[in-house]
Amino acid sequence: MARLGGRLVLQHVSLAIPGGAITAIVGRSGAGKTTLIRTLNGLVRPCSGTVQVAGVGTLDGPQSWRAHRRRTATVFQDHALIGRLSAIDNVLLGLADQRHPLSLLPWPRTLRQRAATALDSVGLLARAEAPVCKLSGGERQRVGLARALVRDPALLLADEPFASVDPALVGQLSRDFRAAVWQCGLTVVIVLHQLDIALSIADRIIGLVDGHVAFDGPPCAFDSAARGRVFHNLRALSPLPKDAP
Amino acid sequence: MSFAADRDPMASVLADGSRRALRGYAGFIAAGFAIAAAFAYADAFNLARYRDALPTILVLLGDSLPPDFSRWQSWGRPLAETLAMSICGTVLAAAAAAPLGALAASGTGFPVASHAARLVLNTLRSIPDLVWGIMFVAAVGFGPLPGLLALACHSTGMLGKFYAEIIEHVDAAPGEALRSHGVSRLAVLRFSVLPQILPRVVDVTLYRWEHNIRAATVLGVIGAGGIGLELITAFHLFAYREAMALIFLLLALVTAINMLGAWLRSRFLQ
Structure with missing residues (x-):
């Protein structure tokens, strides 16, 4: 279970995330998708229950969390980049746990090399020195993806990575995403509200309704009945009064 | 019998708008009085005090020009x-x-x-x-x-x-x-x-x-x-x-x- 500000968001969630595959979490807004991602990267601690990670064990103390987070990276919905820093400096932030916070030295050459490689893998090496605030929404999201990939993670979490991207670019970005996953053999958990993209890129779909798991299976099993269960009872809009001006 | 909650919501929203405007005018007038009182208290409305002001300033300026950089x-x-x-x-x-x-x-x-x-x-x-x-x-x-x-x-x-x-x-x-x-x-x-x-x-x-x-x-x-x-x-x-x-x-x-x-x-x- 997980709480946010005293409100119980996730209840009785029991899941096993398959390794080396893309798992998409779908559901209406407020269903607990983001909270589930934040439970997996430790930004929200469950108030009861545990998270277990292959190779690390139960996440119950600072050491196990450190070990888990070292192999984890997250792509955020609103990019979570620093606008005045260049693309490569933002990607380097993904490696901030690898240097002393009070060091006044410049970033080591090996880390800069890794950041440049990550930017190259999302096709943005040419824009490496451009400040992020001058990049387009799609380019920013690719910088966010590069900041996650530079960590060489075993687990990649993504919260609505295509939410603020031009629909025309979503196809390109989701291909980038899929390619990155294949090249590195990652385990991916991705929150998506565009169901068609979820069905096209995921190996597995998890449907959340009001903090419960309502569907858990392959995309081919996510039929109209399952869709009804996950996206049911959208509040009916009350009709406008006839004499409204 | 009528309670506030029973009143027509539209009328109450409109009444609230004019009440806010009245409150705004009252605040504006009160602030104006306070500012005028401050000027009066500082003797700024005493025109006799300004009679010699300009000539004195001109004399002072005349005495201080041209600037003397000799030191x-x-x-x-x-x-x-x-x-x-x-x-x-x-x-x-x-x-x-x-x-x-x-x-x-x-x-x-x-x-x-x-x-x-x-x-x-x-x-x-x-x-x-x-x-x-x-x-x-x-x-x-x-x-x-x-x-x-x-x-x-x-x-x-x-x-x-x-x-x-x-x-x-x-x-x-x-x-x-x-x-x-x-x-x-x-x-x-x-x-x-x-x-x-x-x-x-x-x-x-x-x-x-x-x-x-x-x-x-x-x-x-x-x-x-x-x-x-x-x-x-x-x-x-x-x-x-x-x-x-x-x-x-x-x-x-x-x-x-x-x-x-x-x-x-x-x-x-x-």
């Missing part, structure tokens, strides 16, 4: 003292204001320390630098040293308040991204908060330096050395032409610092 060789040292006072006072203030401002910013997770830091900043700020100056002249003697200490105390209060406000406006999302990667609190400050606040911190600190140049001049009057002492001495000796020359010198100094500040700011703000 320019003896001004280098006081000018350097004023400059040193302003630089050291600003640097000390920035160094003290950084931790105090960070503590005073709300939402850092230490409410007691935050209130304590705010109290310290308010106290430092509410004592004018002239009063700090008189205290430090008594404590450490004449010269630029009491001046820079006075500037440091008052400026710490101002800069700490500005730093706290800047920190409160930092976007938390990049810091959360770092925390999700297992980065320590200190590293979040260094890698997420610092790059975000740096341009504005540089901006307000440069403004404070420009302000401190002028404040350092005034502090000279109470014995804290520098060009202010030269200026007040010239006035006391009725050497108005020399005083005018010193004012021109100050104007040049402040303008030069402003230009340097603008250049530094443009580099940081892009």
Whole structure:
């Protein structure tokens, strides 16, 4: 279970995330998708229950969390980049746990090399020195993806990575995403509200309704009945009064 | 029988609009009366007081022109003292204001320390630098040293308040991204908060330096050395032409610092 500000968001969630595959979490807004991602990267601690990670064990103390987070990276919905820093400096932030916070030295050459490689893998090496605030929404999201990939993670979490991207670019970005996953053999958990993209890129779909798991299976099993269960009872809009001006 | 909740909601919304407008007019009129009373209390409506004002100012101006730069060789040292006072006072203030401002910013997770830091900043700020100056002249003697200490105390209060406000406006999302990667609190400050606040911190600190140049001049009057002492001495000796020359010198100094500040700011703000 997980709480946010005293409100119980996730209840009785029991899941096993398959390794080396893309798992998409779908559901209406407020269903607990983001909270589930934040439970997996430790930004929200469950108030009861545990998270277990292959190779690390139960996440119950600072050491196990450190070990888990070292192999984890997250792509955020609103990019979570620093606008005045260049693309490569933002990607380097993904490696901030690898240097002393009070060091006044410049970033080591090996880390800069890794950041440049990550930017190259999302096709943005040419824009490496451009400040992020001058990049387009799609380019920013690719910088966010590069900041996650530079960590060489075993687990990649993504919260609505295509939410603020031009629909025309979503196809390109989701291909980038899929390619990155294949090249590195990652385990991916991705929150998506565009169901068609979820069905096209995921190996597995998890449907959340009001903090419960309502569907858990392959995309081919996510039929109209399952869709009804996950996206049911959208509040009916009350009709406008006839004499409204 | 009728209750407020039973009333037509449309009528109540419209009535609320006119009530707000009336309240706005009443506030405007009350503020006007208060301002007029303040002017009257300060004797600003006593026209007889202005009768000799313009001729006197013209006489004073005539007496002080052309400016007399003949003693320019003896001004280098006081000018350097004023400059040193302003630089050291600003640097000390920035160094003290950084931790105090960070503590005073709300939402850092230490409410007691935050209130304590705010109290310290308010106290430092509410004592004018002239009063700090008189205290430090008594404590450490004449010269630029009491001046820079006075500037440091008052400026710490101002800069700490500005730093706290800047920190409160930092976007938390990049810091959360770092925390999700297992980065320590200190590293979040260094890698997420610092790059975000740096341009504005540089901006307000440069403004404070420009302000401190002028404040350092005034502090000279109470014995804290520098060009202010030269200026007040010239006035006391009725050497108005020399005083005018010193004012021109100050104007040049402040303008030069402003230009340097603008250049530094443009580099940081892009």
